[in-house]
Amino acid sequence: MKILVIAPQPFFAPRGVPFSVYAQLRALSELGYQTDLVTYPLGEPVALAGVRIWRIPGLPFIREVPVGPSPAKLLFDLLLFLWACWRLCCQRYDCLCTHEEAGAFGVVLAALFRCRHVYYMHSHLAQQAACLGHEHQRWLLWGLHRLQVWILRHAKAVVAICPALEREAWQMGARKTYVIESVALPEGLLPASEDGGEGVGQQPVAAAATATESSDPAALTLVQRRARIAIDRPDLGSASQGVGPVLLYTGTLERYQGLELLLESAVMVRQRCPAVRYQIIGGRPDQIAALRALCCRLGVEECVEFLGQRPPSEMAAYMKQATILVSPRCAGTNMPLKLASYLHSGKPVLATSIAAHTQVLNPEVALLVPPTSQGLAAGTLLLLENSTYAHALACAAKRFAARRWSWSAFVRQQQRLYADVVAAEMRRFPR
Numbered sequence: 001m002k003i004l005v006i007a008p009q010p011f012f013a014p015r016g017v018p019f020s021v022y023a024q025l026r027a028l029s030e031l032g033y034q035t036d037l038v039t040y041p042l043g044e045p046v047a048l049a050g051v052r053i054w055r056i057p058g059l060p061f062i063r064e065v066p067v068g069p070s071p072a073k074l075l076f077d078l079l080l081f082l083w084a085c086w087r088l089c090c091q092r093y094d095c096l097c098t099h100e101e102a103g104a105f106g107v108v109l110a111a112l113f114r115c116r117h118v119y120y121m122h123s124h125l126a127q128q129a130a131c132l133g134h135e136h137q138r139w140l141l142w143g144l145h146r147l148q149v150w151i152l153r154h155a156k157a158v159v160a161i162c163p164a165l166e167r168e169a170w171q172m173g174a175r176k177t178y179v180i181e182s183v184a185l186p187e188g189l190l191p192a193s194e195d196g197g198e199g200v201g202q203q204p205v206a207a208a209a210t211a212t213e214s215s216d217p218a219a220l221t222l223v224q225r226r227a228r229i230a231i232d233r234p235d236l237g238s239a240s241q242g243v244g245p246v247l248l249y250t251g252t253l254e255r256y257q258g259l260e261l262l263l264e265s266a267v268m269v270r271q272r273c274p275a276v277r278y279q280i281i282g283g284r285p286d287q288i289a290a291l292r293a294l295c296c297r298l299g300v301e302e303c304v305e306f307l308g309q310r311p312p313s314e315m316a317a318y319m320k321q322a323t324i325l326v327s328p329r330c331a332g333t334n335m336p337l338k339l340a341s342y343l344h345s346g347k348p349v350l351a352t353s354i355a356a357h358t359q360v361l362n363p364e365v366a367l368l369v370p371p372t373s374q375g376l377a378a379g380t381l382l383l384l385e386n387s388t389y390a391h392a393l394a395c396a397a398k399r400f401a402a403r404r405w406s407w408s409a410f411v412r413q414q415q416r417l418y419a420d421v422v423a424a425e426m427r428r429f430p431r
Contacts, residue, residue, distance in 0.1 A: 001033045001422060004093040006084050006102040008077050010042035010065060011053070012191045014282065014309050015252050016337045017099060017122050018043070020161065020182055022191055024097075024120075025051050027414040036091075038084045040065060040076050046191050056083045066284070067254060068132035069140060081105045088113045094422045101125060101144075103151035110156070116421050119155035121165050123334045124148065131256035131331045149173060157421050162335035164359045178417055181360075183410040184340035184401070190312040244275035245384055247350075248322035250315065251338050253283030258328035258352065259291055264373035265328075266300045269380045276384070278304045281318065319345040324383050324390070327351040330371040335360055343401035348390040350379045360404075365397040 007021045021037075028035045029048045037051060041058035042065065056079040062072045084105055088096075095116045098106035103119040110117035126145040134140055152158055153173040159180050160166035166179050253259055259280065269276050278300075280291070288306045295301040310318070319325060325342045326349075333355045342349045343365065351357040352371035361368060367383060369375035383390045 002093045003035045003095045005037045005097045007039045007099045008102045011039040012044045012046050019337050027411045031415055069129055107154040116156050118157045120159045164333040180413045182337045183405045184344045186407050244277050245323040246277045247324045247326050248279045249326050250281040253287040256331040258330035261373045262328040265376035267298050268377035281307045281310050325349050329356055332356045340405045343397040346394050346398045348383050348394045365400045
């Protein structure tokens with residue numbers, strides 16, 4: 001089976017959709033399918049058996065592509081369409097698979113080259129744009145909504161990453177849908193660079209250094225970073241060694257993730273638990289700078305540590321040393337990818353009670369609180385001051401995750417999807 005995947009994102013980068021694309025490619029590799037990926041020129045190089053990565057040419061004036069609509073994304077998407085056309089002219093594929101706005105390419109190319117089109121729906125495009133600060137550009141939101149409706153009505157199959165998105169796909173006219181939820185990759189399957197490094201940072205991404213004498217904190221391994229923190233910031237170093245409770249957040253730092261609410265809640269939490277520490281992984285330098293400025297205004301800069309983007313291979317170690325894992329998201333309906341990893345970790349999870357979380361989480365596996373700074377503060381203190389309850393919640397979450405998300409089940413779901421799609425296509429267009 002030959003599959004062409006079109007992903008309009010930096011690949012690989014430590015954020016939601018690239019993680020999902022990597023998991024899909026990894027599963028197809030294990031199934032023995034031949035897969036070509038057409039993607040942006042930015043990102044960490046990875047190597048997977050049976051997978052070829054075709055990158056569009058880089059543009060010298062574009063060094064990174066933020067999440068959501070932007071002129072840089074539009075330019076790259078135009079090149080992406082041309083590169084996908086080139087690949088389809090060079091080789092016959094059994095299936096064309098697209099992610100996010102590349103679904104529009106899939107509709108056109110599937111009709112031109114007579115192949116089956118599978119659209120991966122990671123979000124409601126208009127809703128995502130509104131959450132990213134474009135809520136006043138009504139023409140843009142209307143255009144994205146109509147574009148996604150057109151994609152859903154013409155795709156032969158739609159893969160929704162969570163139940164809420166499947167319901168939205170049906171409402172917008174999708175004909176055939178599958179729900180394949182995001183999965184936490186086993187540690188041995190995490191992305192690694194082709195040269196053997198495992199670092200993932202800002203785009204373009206360089207592999208993490210392993211030399212103990214390195215002077216760049218971003219290039220240090222986890223153990224070395226902890227040693228550097230202990231020297232440079234004794235207060236944060238002690239938290240990393242487990243002296244004080246640690247709240248950990250991982251993910252992007254976009255506005256809808258609710259980091260401002262989390263930092264505001266820290267003011268209230270510190271009044272009753274002065275030793276508490278917050279670690280935040282992810283984000284661009286400009287986003288980190290803005291949140292650091294907010295920390296200074298709130299007076300919590302001494303208890304908040306921004307680690308930037310970290311390699312996926314380090315996430316398990318960070319989660320292991322955390323006391324609570326938090327997802328303070330305040331908007332959106334698509335399930336955060338981090339939930340699978342959080343629940344697998346064996347640590348208590350604190351999350352806001354919005355649709356993005358409640359379609360998966362329930363009070364038996366996570367503490368759900370209102371999406372306010374007061375709600376997050378109350379939830380944090382409840383978990384910190386009731387260790388028995390926190391431990392029971394963590395154990396229940398781990399059992400729940402093992403039942404709901406496993407790598408073998410994810411691979412089987414991918415196998416059933418493509419077997420169904422390609423079989424239907426071969427009945428329609430016999431070779």
